[in-house]
Amino acid sequence: MNRSTTDVSDSEAAKEMVKNALLRKPGGEDVIDEYKSQNSLSQRTRRQLVNILTSHMTENHGRMPSRKQKEKYALGIVALFPSLKDPFSPKGYLNQDFLLLFGAETASKMLEKWDTAFRPKVIKEAKQLTQSTELSRLMKAAEKLTDNDDTNWDSDMATLLLLLHLLPPTAGRKRVKISPSDAVDKLVHFHKSCCSIDEHLRRGGGKQPYILAAGRTQNRIDTFYIVVDKRLIPCQATSSLGAFDELFKSHYVFNLSFDESLVQLYTFVQTTIYNIDVTTTDESPRIRELRAKLIN
Template sequence: MVHDPVKSSELFTAFPRFLDVAGLIDQDFGLMFGDAAATKFLERWPTIYKQKVLEQSRGLTQTADLQYLVQNAECTTDVEHGWDSDMSSILVLVHLLPPSPHGRKRPGKLSARQASDRLVKFIKTGTSIQGHLDGIVESLQPYLLAVGTQKSLIHKYFIVIDKHAIPCKSPDTLACFDELFKAHFVFGTSYNQDLVNVYNFLQTTIFEIDVDTTKVNPRVAELRARMLH
């Protein structure tokens, strides 16, 4: 179904449990790639890659936005404003691997900050989730919808895909981002063009999926080489 453009739009009609039973994405991904691959991000990001990403970010032009993210990512206590430590560290990776230009047909490229908005969107507790879904006017690849009193206090995450909101099984930021990545494989969707560098890095470096057959941007290859040595 996921490889047929017509049938894929009916996916959640045929399999409605994805919309109300949390954890099915994780389960399907484990069946596709094995349990060892399914646990790699949650094992490796907090222990190895989070710190490496922060170290590499010191070589970037220090914009106010990046400095704010790094400061929050390094915070060991509760963050007051902005995203929590884990989400901030993932968004620092977006700054390390910003969108590539779209080519001559669509000149220009998004900033890392704009690309981050393609990865996670925040709405306040009490805001209608259905209202958010109804307001989607362009077809975007899967992204996280964070619901909370403020960005640092999220009590529920959803994966938004095809105007559906799939509840994440845990309120933990890293677990939800892990599910978002896996959703691309479970539902057969391509990566968002502005986040393809970030996802390719995670796919080949941390999850180690299709490492030899995935064509990556030189910037991704360079960062991968620096991280693995």
């Protein structure tokens, strides 16, 4: 049996598994009926779908199903509901895939905890850094003191960039240390909406994903995209924080490593905000120190 035949067989088996799981659970048949009539699913029904399948997966594979088992459910979803498939995702719908990999509680942590548990503390801690012109501008934007400054980011993106300054890139055996200011380009690019996005993609860099924020000015963004290997994926989110949430999740959905310049930042977000693989991830002393300051 060749690989393509095997892939089809795996897809059909996953499809039947998901279909049977839905038909056996309350509300599952409603999910199937909505898709048949609308060729799509509402946000409420998508969440219902994930909740049903997460419950089914836990019942059959325990509280800690393997990544392979989770990916089989994700494959079954896009086989049964093909219009949900992200054309650039090997497994399906980005947030949906992440939900199946880690569960709803983990998937929602960034958006739920950022404003109260992290943003104000990051700003406070960043005030201890040696102030430069760039840091002063980010600080004012983070504290919402520059509403009319079209050359700066909104409060959430400015605070995320302050976090990058608190967790600057480090040098290693295979990498040269760069400044946080240079590392910003590995995280987010502003694209003026009147210019060609195709031209930007042609000039694009490596395979690690980043945010492309398109709008008239940096604090008036119309659309956020994730760029992966010169491919453009529109974000569901309409805010910079939501776009960053999707950017982080894309590493797991596409099975990508963190950009070397952003390892400190992403590792902190992974372990401290999402609480993923906390005890098994290699963390720098700076990450542990910052977590202690922000959480205690």
